[in-house]
Amino acid sequence: MSEYNKPLPEIQPYSKGYWDGTKQHKLLIQHCNSCDSNIFYPRRDCPKCWSQELDWIEASGKAEVYTYSVTYEGVEEAFVDDLPIILAWIDLPEGIRMHTNLVECEPEDVHIGMAVEVVFRDVTDDITLPYFRPVKRGV
Numbered sequence: 001m002s003e004y005n006k007p008l009p010e011i012q013p014y015s016k017g018y019w020d021g022t023k024q025h026k027l028l029i030q031h032c033n034s035c036d037s038n039i040f041y042p043r044r045d046c047p048k049c050w051s052q053e054l055d056w057i058e059a060s061g062k063a064e065v066y067t068y069s070v071t072y073e074g075v076e077e078a079f080v081d082d083l084p085i086i087l088a089w090i091d092l093p094e095g096i097r098m099h100t101n102l103v104e105c106e107p108e109d110v111h112i113g114m115a116v117e118v119v120f121r122d123v124t125d126d127i128t129l130p131y132f133r134p135v136k137r138g139v
């Protein structure tokens, strides 16, 4: 594995379950057992009812592009090789709107409403990052 030189998440006690999930190539989201809400990003308390009765559920990994933007220049040096970078807000069927990078596609191929799926990249021995890519037709 080549040296990963970009920022890495700082794992907190309440987000450890999420990062343990990505390491197993599972996209986990929090679920509140008190009010039945799905929660993202990971938190200590449910943002709707303040309960701490939170569990993890596995998301389908499917989503739809809500909106996106493309960055062609003006990034920190560590990200230059990734240009153009496609940042997107995506809607998960679990009721979650998530910020992500779209990968394995060209900017001109992205459109609002496009079906995407999670893909995982093991960037260090300890950290696996989730990205999303277009769902390939006929697979």
Ligand SMILES: [Zn+2]
Pocket: 032, 033, 034, 035, 036, 037, 046, 047, 048, 049, 050, 051
């Ligand atoms: Zn709740």
